[in-house]
Amino acid sequence: MRNLFLGASAACLAAFASSAALADEGMWTYDNFPAAQVKATYGVTLDKAWLDHVQANAVRLSTGCSASVVSAQGLVLTNHHCVSDCAQDLSTATSDHLKTGYVIANREEERTCPGMQAEVLLSIKDVTDTVKSAASGKAGGEFVKARNAAIADIERTNCAGKEAVQTCQVVNLYQDGQYKLYTFRKFSDVRLVFAPELATAFFGGDPDNFNFPRYDLDMSFVRLYENGKPVATPGHLVWNPAPPKDGELTIVAGNPGTTNRLLTADQLAFLRDVSFPMTLTQLAELRGRLIEFGKRGPEQQRVASHELFGIENSYKVYVGQLQALSGPGFLDGKRQADAELKAKVAADPKLAAATGDPWAKIAAVQTERAGLYAPYVLLEGRAGFFSPLYGYAVELVRAAQERAKPNTERLPEYADARLPLLEKEITDAKPVDKDLNQLQIEFWLLKVREVLTADAPQTKLLLGKDSPETIAARLAGSTLADPAVRKALWDGGLPAIQASKDPLIQYVLATDGAARAARKAYEERVTGPSGQAAQKIAAARFAVYGDKVYPDATFSPRLSYGKVAGWTYRGQTVPYATTFKGLWERATGQDPFALAPRWEAARGKLSDDTVFDFVTTNDITGGNSGSPVLNAKGEVIGAAFDGNIHSLGGAFAYDGSINRTVVASTAAATEAFVKVYGQQALVDELLGKPFKKGGR
Template sequence: MNPKLFAAASAAALVSFAAPALADEGMWTFDNFPSAEVEKAYGVKIDKRWLDTVQAASVRLTSGCSASVVSGEGLVMTNDHCVIDCQQALSTAEQDYVKNGFVPAGRSEERTCPGMQAEILTSISDVTGEINAATAGKTGGDFIRARDAAIAEAESAACAKDSATERCQVVSLYRGGQYKLYKYRKYADVRLAFAPEYASAFFGGDPDNFNFPRFNLDAAFLRLYENGKPARTPQHLTWVARAPKEGEPVFVSGNPGSTDRLMTVSQLETQRDLAIPIAQLQRSELRGRLLQFSAENAEHKRIALDTLTGVENSFKVFYGRQFALNDKAFMDAKRASEAELKAKVAADPKLAAEVGDPWGEIDKAQAAYAEHFLRYRQLETAPTTSDLFAYARALVRGAQERAKPAAERLPEFGEARLPLLEKQLLDAQPVEAPLEELALAYWLSKTREYLLTDDPAVKLLLGKESPEALAERLATTSKLADPAVRKALWDGGLAAVQASDDPMIQLVLRTDPAARAARSAWESQVSGPIDRAAEKIAKARFAVYGDAVYPDATFTARLSYGKVAGWTHRGQTVPAFTDFAGLYDRATGAEPYQLAPRWGQAQSKLNPKTVFNFVTTNDIIGGNSGSPVVNAKGEVLGAAFDGNIHSLGGNYGYDGTANRTVVVSTAAITEALDKVYGQQALLKELKAR
């Protein structure tokens, strides 16, 4: 990534911190999509029938990605990098589905993806009144507890009758300005139907990540099952094998993960000066350890590939965000937008009296953020790459929280959320002891480094052991890799957990009070005051701008609009399309530009002019991976898999002149399935009408 290139682009991203959205900007909810603006800009009519059809065919994956239903028999298209966890889980040292791809001969060979659930949004209802009533007059930790209890009650009540097939989730929109209850049809049996080789899906590797031109077959297919049979999905997108056209209006339907476009300036400054720099320091060291580990032997490279890819991707994402926040022009624009909203509030005495000074309240909370950040990060949110620790914490806290009344539990253990937690906890997945040892040693050493040796929590963690010795003991002697052991502890409840002699369970039992204390302090002094103040700012924003403002992303169903278009930067025009010929021109024979053997063998069969990847002006963010890119007819033209280098500041703003969504085309997928992979049955299903 070229930092000067990014800084120049981000200066133009004067995105609406509070004002109505600009052209092509916005991740809009389905119940507030600006159809009139789209028709005015692009001359296409997006009516309720179209919105309902696309919503019914859009899928959220619990792996953190998006997808789409593309046949009447439960076939779902997403990105390959969205199923790499599944490929890794199904692989062995003898059969590596990540390296070689998953190319079954038929449906009978489709394999269940452990821990994965697919969800399709069926309804949205407003529960703002109920949540606000429960939190009236409360602040700090009391506000958090009252809000979370009200949310848990609303979720449980909405899905009480059909919890086996439905999932309910209350979502905070506009930083607490609205609360909506999203109801999903869930599919707990999700099977891998096709995935290409890593070399084809991630051709160009980390150097090409967040860049364009690209030459990636970052596409894969899953199938939804119910009662052991492929699910019937009559509402699906229409598959077309044609290339998109320059300037064609397109829509991206997916689940963008999170954005911070509605943060105040003081919050952005804290991200710039504290949160991102510390996290990047840690990611860079973890990346180095993973690279060294991967270089030791072929098996280490295989088991670490997914984790390393994720760390490298996150490092580049936050590298771009840091440059956006370091750009004076960008921050000046944010300050101007914030000042504009404050001035409009001040001009309305009644509104000013109702709102008060929430910006000042958030400013004050930044000192508490700085005070508690390291402790909260190290004790409550880490280690993020250890499966054994995640299992142990879920078992310990699950046993403790399930013994409490529903209104008093931590939100992640609410009744409506337990089915997914149980699935992810109890599904059989491989746990690699060498990789666990690396992750645990890294976390333990960083916790001692940041909190210091004499900190009581560090003493509880390490005792008389070194981080390395403790990590080795935990990784090699814990039995939590066995799903039968996890199930016995989950079913046995608190008594079974407390009686367990598993070293990882004992570690969590010993240290969890300190982690809970860090979380409590964070909620009472940081997130509680900030969330409460953010609700007031949302009230002011609605009063001034109405619903012409879209909410920050929340990993819930959103729709963005735009067109197929390249861009020009510093006099250089980047075309909107790449083709198969470009793939072969770019190949060098060495990683990450090494062709998979199948592609080398198929070159003479392929049409070199087939559009491979293309770019659009759609506004997306992480979580949109796998989102269908559809036209005004509801035809799917591809799957979004990345953004360009300019889009890395998209967490904070959108610049329509340079931000681009990168898409793998259905034209390329169709020809590859036919001439590279011989997937004739899959093609027949996709083309069926």
């Protein structure tokens, strides 16, 4: 399927004709799951007890991934690429866990993942009226400020005194249509238990990414600890090692990252014409620089490999999404859907009077947005281009400045409820390669000069009379790679920041005003007006379609339902599953189709017909990585790790005939853990057998 063009299908365009979800479509919140629709379609009853059990064991990771509790001792299943940062951080020049895997003998060898936090949803509370009333009558930047202040106060009040064990987050749903307070139980001590080799988890590399057939064991495990001991989780999800059955019901419980299905046609056109082309150009160039960096030597190749994986993955996602938006008739279908909703609103005089014409307001905003977008992205959104040291400097400076303000007057990411995780991410020890960090800062400054031009005041502020290369080399002298330095600056607050002689801290203090100004302008002229208009559209959509509408993804807990199923596209039928036999046939001995040594040694030990990976019709997107795939009994039968090439258009619409979720099966994992990795204790734990001292 690697060469099939990703385009908008007739079914996908037809989905625009109504905002009500189609069968198998939707990333549903726990408090609005369409159990009746599942019953009607699949004959399976998923009652409140079933949903509560899943909710209590579905995990959100601060790495931007999903996971699930699968044993009585706090064992958590996720994807390899969700813990690859951790594996990289725990590696050294002589111990490369991405290359050889993280395979240990007992719990004493489980090591803390720096900066990682796990969260489990406890409750959902509607706070829409409180947030909307706080921002009522305000416009532009004042609207954003009032909304953020209300959210910060709600989060602080509801978690007051419980910050050590809980996180409170107000989740924006339906493009400012609803606000819900999500309260999570958090775990700050998350330790790596098992990770296969990158060559195994990502067998087939970029050529196979977002494609199927797949032969990847993209599974890893971490464990939740508290007070130095594994957390007791007796009500965990059950691990089912049986293979999936074609056509059986599947539920995915995860945290889908971002979709744009509720945007207007004008907003989508902006993504197609302005946002995506700029992003793709910059990612492509950065990818080339990382590849060249990796050619300097084995250590450079090691430290750059994870960054390169992320860039290549993002690049492919944006390519697929741009192709979907550019497909024949795609935006025409969205304009038709917008027109249908407008017509239904116009047919109800009372609703029409309350709604006005928010579509026209959003269209007008896009003109403003075009001029503000590049400065906002380069100075704020992607400033530093993933440089960890620059990121530390900005967070330290802004946290010190914002913490000096009342909670409700801060930038939202520095509100009281967000500070514990931010402090952990800043102060936990993580290795930093200074040469790679220098490359990232240099690339960022080159893009600022190229896109904003050398004459722009922001460029002059950032560069002065120096070149990007000169400044990046000077900033390489920063001491922020030392966690003790970061800890001292965090604890010392604004006085420590102002007194610091660190070149990166000084640089951010001198230049961050330009980034704040770009952000303020964007919020006043884009975010604020768009949010107000979106509230009107959301209210109209609720009035017309009721609760049959699901919200766009926001990296918050969701459920999707579907079934195990292959697909047919342009006359080519793709079976629903692959097997170990297919892996041996696909292996060539050359990257990215080279087997890890353990797997070469296991030839003949594994059953050829064991299901390796499979696909389902579940509606997912980025952020769902690591999500448990459950059967009707709520048992884990796999971990979602990818989508097929058609699913990339799922950012804007879902087509159940060809959109597929790609899943690593528990059947393959159970067999491989024992026969390839010698991890019998891990399998025993997954199957609920008694814990033996010295094991897991």
